[in-house]
Amino acid sequence: MQTRQLGTLEVSALGMGCMNLSFGTGKAVDVNDGIKIIRSGFEQGITFFDTAEAYGPFTNEELLGKALKPFRKEVIIATKFGMISEEGGLNSRPEHIKKVVEASLKRLQTDYIDLLYQHRVDPNVPIEDVAGTVKDLITQGKVKHFGLSEANAKTIAKAHAVQAVTAVQNQYSIWTREPEKEVLPLCEKLNIGFVPWGPLGTGFLTGAITENSTFDAATDLRAVFPRFTKENIKANMPLVEMLADVAQQKNVSTVQIALAWLMAQKPFVVPISGMDKMEYITDNIKSINVELTADDLKEIENRLAIIEIKGDRLNKELLDLSE
Secondary structure (H helix, E strand, C coil), rough: CCEEECCCEEECCCEEECHHHHCCCCCCCCCHHHHHHHHHHHHHCCCCCEEECCCCCCHHHHHHHHHHHHHHEEEEEEEEEECCCCCCCCCCCCHHHHHHHHHHHCCCCCCCCEEECCCCCCCCCCCCHHHHHHHHHHHHHCCEEEECCCHHHHHHHHHHHCCCCCEEEEECCCCCCCHHHHHHHHHHHCCCCCCCCCCCCCHHHHCCCCCCCCCCCCCEEHHHHHHHHHHHHHHHHHHHHHHHHHHHHHHHHHHHHHHHHHHHHCCCCCCEEECCHHHHHHHHHHHHHHHHHHHHHHHHHHHHCCCCCCCCCHHHHHHCCCC
């Protein structure tokens, strides 16, 4: 398995996003099946695993803790705080961060968290206070590295001035390219890693979704995402068709092209795709060895230029939590 650097943190070139095993795009998998999937990822070389207290909530951290306990020292665990609280809504007050970390450590069955993200920026708490609190936790040895999720360049710079930010995790894929404007250039300047969530367009870029696909509002967040209406799925299908065409030329899968395109953007980009089925793991990992030449990337860019993406990337409630 190739590795990449998130700041000073070395991780596998591709990470495993574990959320879908417990929450988000359908019913939770059986715990024993989830453990087998996570361990299969590790056995195939993945060392970077992503979770959050909000996934479930709490059950995804518990699952990851059980699965990774036998080889804890060989893996990098990332988790997140601040998106949920007893009072409801965002909460990144220092005392709450400390409380969440203690609970996450227990659920993850570990005495340290490799990478701790603020899940969403809390407008009621100065980012300097958040960074200072995580800095204290790093001094105590409970946390190794600090990260931010769905943060803008201004916030990242303010936080980094207090405590070095190791990684930023924002939504980024071939159909969600907002980070390219300011966040990726800042990360490159400050030696901060970038971890795209939703690298496969929350499933759309796999080619498995059609205008006849349905999403259960009780278990699938995509039921309220504008890009997943029947009309927008149909309108955005030329993007999948383009990826499939490039994949056919390379004799690889559409998934592999979507991930390889991301990794070709910057050497500090480490996608975390949701691998909630055994068969997804090998397909995803093969993307690491897919070479997209300068001509390939130029062709993709030229074809993207004539494709108009329809629909917001998230629903208004979630977009309002992003900076």
